[in-house]
Amino acid sequence: MIPKEKIDRDGDHRDAVIEGHFPSTSRMFLNFLGCLLAIPVYYFSTVHSRYPVTLDIVITIALTELNRYIVERRRADFARSEQQLAEETRSWNEKEEWSPVHLETQPLSAAPRLECLAAVVGWREDPALYTRALESYKSARTCAFFLAGIDGDEAEDQDMVTVFSQVFPDHSAVIHVPEPLGEVAERIRDKTLAIQRQQGQSINVAEAEAVAMQTCLNLARTILNQHNIQIGTPNGIRQLCLKQRHMHKKGIMFTAYVFSLIIADILGIEFMWSSDSDTIVFPDSLEQTINSIASDPKAGGASSGLVVHNSRETAVTSLASAVYWGELYLTRSTPACTGTSDCQSGPSTAFRLAALPAILVPWYLQVAFGKRMIVNEDRHLTTNLLLRGWNVIFASDTLAATDTPTTMARWLKQQVRWARATHIESLLRPKVYILSHPLLFYGMVKREFGPAIGAFAVMWYFFTSHMFITISVMDFVYRIMISSAYNFLRNPHRLTQKDLVWTVPGVFFYYIPLPAVQIYSMLTMAADGWGTSMRASGDMERAKRESRRKAWFELGFFVVWMSIVAGVIAKALTSYYGFVWHERMAATLVAMGAAGFAAWKITIGAQ
Incomplete structure (x- = not known):
């Protein structure tokens, strides 16, 4: 376990970095002008162009290549920092006066940071597919801990628990969370706001959300202690399964993420990989995605590209596979070269854990049109990162394999769900465009108004x-x-x-x-x-x-x-x-x- 004083020192450092993420007033003004310019640029490139569709694909390919070059440069920067660290460590070992005290004075950021925790959530997944998904993490490099979240605790949900126990028979445990932590967060936030009103204080929503988040973190740590879960010891738990009452995907994601923060704190892990129960990862999926942000303290998240692992199942899956590796691979790259990817795809996402505590509660309690939103979990997480000045990277040259609907009806329903989330985040959060590069706004205009x-x-x-x-x-x-x-x-x-x-x-x-x-x-x-x-x-x-x-x-x-x-x-x-x-x-x-x-x-x- 990391000493508390080192965690505190690193926490102060991260807070300072977070505050420094926001652009200056002059930069925001330039972003605003860039957004205004993007509208006529898009208009003339479509309406007044003889070949607008061809011109669009040429621009998209150019931005895709630029993004791949930038991602490779990010990885090269990380490799150089790792090499420099190795050389410094070797020089310490060669000094006769070396002592543990000398190592203690080194900043925490000098420690190897590429290990991650993997959090995978699902609801009544097909047992065979769930088995394949969990098995794939056994060969995933940099995965130091595996956390499964199951959105349901009834008899029909036991199949997923059984699969987890069969895939991870050793160093694993199953915990039933008595109350979904999202509900706890909502109750504590509302109670804190009510106390502020009763005492005549000014309403401070951010403070109420921080109190709610800290309460959930304390509760998660208490639950781990009650079940005597030993983490970070030679014979400790390395795979953990959480199950709770059925709610929705956002509900189990919130609980899994809160537990991930506690477990990562114990293990000294800086990154989390998040995925779905139908996604199969390759040996380098986690490593290649995370090392695209590891050397940049301003990068809060990244996501990899996706392919379809059931492409031979039906004609619909074959067509969907062509869409994934062709169209979606290109369209997602449009704003990504500026570090403003607008969607960290749910099946293949990595987070810098320092970015999560401030955004989880507002993300979970999102309201649009007077109604709680639960359909846009991945896009709203990305929006919250961008609103707080974090860079979001798309590692398009790295792949994970997801499951796609096998019928036209299910494919269309999925596309409609994704489109709803896109509209909510693109049209109802205009502030994000002032804080981000104008290319993000250009990509939104093309995506929203083109169709x-x-x-x-x-x-x-x-x-x-x-x-x-x-x-x-x-x-x-x-x-x-x-x-x-x-x-x-x-x-x-x-x-x-x-x-x-x-x-x-x-x-x-x-x-x-x-x-x-x-x-x-x-x-x-x-x-x-x-x-x-x-x-x-x-x-x-x-x-x-x-x-x-x-x-x-x-x-x-x-x-x-x-x-x-x-x-x-x-x-x-x-x-x-x-x-x-x-x-x-x-x-x-x-x-x-x-x-x-x-x-x-x-x-x-x-x-």
């Missing part, structure tokens, strides 16, 4: 038969050719011939529904839930009995949208070939009916 403009253009042509924006077929052809060539040559996920077959279909699979997903998710931003159904066998049968009304509410937008898209294509083709009006009308109606039925069949009808 919306596309949806408007399609609807405009459908109702008026006039084009809102000029569309060039060759523009899309060039774009697909350039992105495919780049991914084949430079994507960190080495592609096979089978992967290449899905490249072009994957582009249409992602971008055709995207405008509808964008608009529908904007209209339903306050909806909540885990976003995907539980995958344990008994619960799968229960999920199949979902009502038709609910299915239409969740997926009806896709049926309507595909009908409109088919109608637009039919109108354009019949107009090009000179059909008379009644022939154009008949072709449009037939196309809309066929497309609508097909969309219904693969989504609502399939359930």
Whole structure:
């Protein structure tokens, strides 16, 4: 265990660093001007460009390469610092006057810092998949402690506990948390605010959140002591499973993160890896992600790229895999080169633990539209880091493997959930753009308004038969050719011939529904839930009995949208070939009916 005086000294150092993160007034003014400039830049690069889609992919690829160069430079800086530390340690050993007192005077930051704690959360995961996920951490480098969080304590949740005990039979323990720590934090915060009002004090929300956080930390330490959990000793616990009453993903994440802070404090660990119960890590996933931020005290978090480990399961998973390694790999890189990645993906995220205590309570208690939000856990964590001046890195050349939905219905539900979180964080937190590089704002404009403009253009042509924006077929052809060539040559996920077959279909699979997903998710931003159904066998049968009304509410937008898209294509083709009006009308109606039925069949009808 680290001596208390060293922890205190390091804590003071971290507080000083946190305060120094915020940009100066002049810098914030320049950021504001940059945001204003980003709007006309985006407008002229799209509306007044002959090949806007091609130009966009060229810019995106350039920023992706720049981000990879910067990440490699960060790793090189860390390697140099490690080498320098090794040389200094060797010189100490060569001195006759060396003593433990000499080592004690060295700053804590000189200690090796790359070890991390891994926190993995889930809810009624498929046992076979959960087993594969946990097994992968046995070979993960730099993982010094493993913490599993299970969102449920009923009989049906015991399968995950059993898997944990089978994968980690030695040096492991299971703890039932009597009350979710998120509820404890909420109660203590409200009580502290009430006391402030009763005593006539000025309301200090930050102080109330700090009190709530400290109470949760004390409670977590007490629970570990009550269960006689020995950590950091030769025969101590190295894997711990926490289970609590079922709430939601945010609830179990909060509890797991609080326990992680206590355990990391005991072990002297500076970083935490956070992931989901369906994610499989590679031996270098944790190490390569963490060493991209290890040498930068201003870096509060990082995330790796993602590939799909069940890509051969269905046609939908094959298409989704092409989206992950192609489209998402590129789009996530847009603002990342400036240290302002706007989403640390839930399955593959690393945090500097010093950044978490100040943000966990406000993150957990987030309110939007007068309602507690539980669907945007990863994006809101990232936003809180950026609002407090931390850099957030995207280590795009490092990979972890996640599970993707196997049906079109579940894929669309996942995309809608992600889009809701994106809207909430992008549109309701404007302060983050003043504190961050203007490229973050540019990426937001492109992501939020690009699909919306596309949806408007399609609807405009459908109702008026006039084009809102000029569309060039060759523009899309060039774009697909350039992105495919780049991914084949430079994507960190080495592609096979089978992967290449899905490249072009994957582009249409992602971008055709995207405008509808964008608009529908904007209209339903306050909806909540885990976003995907539980995958344990008994619960799968229960999920199949979902009502038709609910299915239409969740997926009806896709049926309507595909009908409109088919109608637009039919109108354009019949107009090009000179059909008379009644022939154009008949072709449009037939196309809309066929497309609508097909969309219904693969989504609502399939359930």
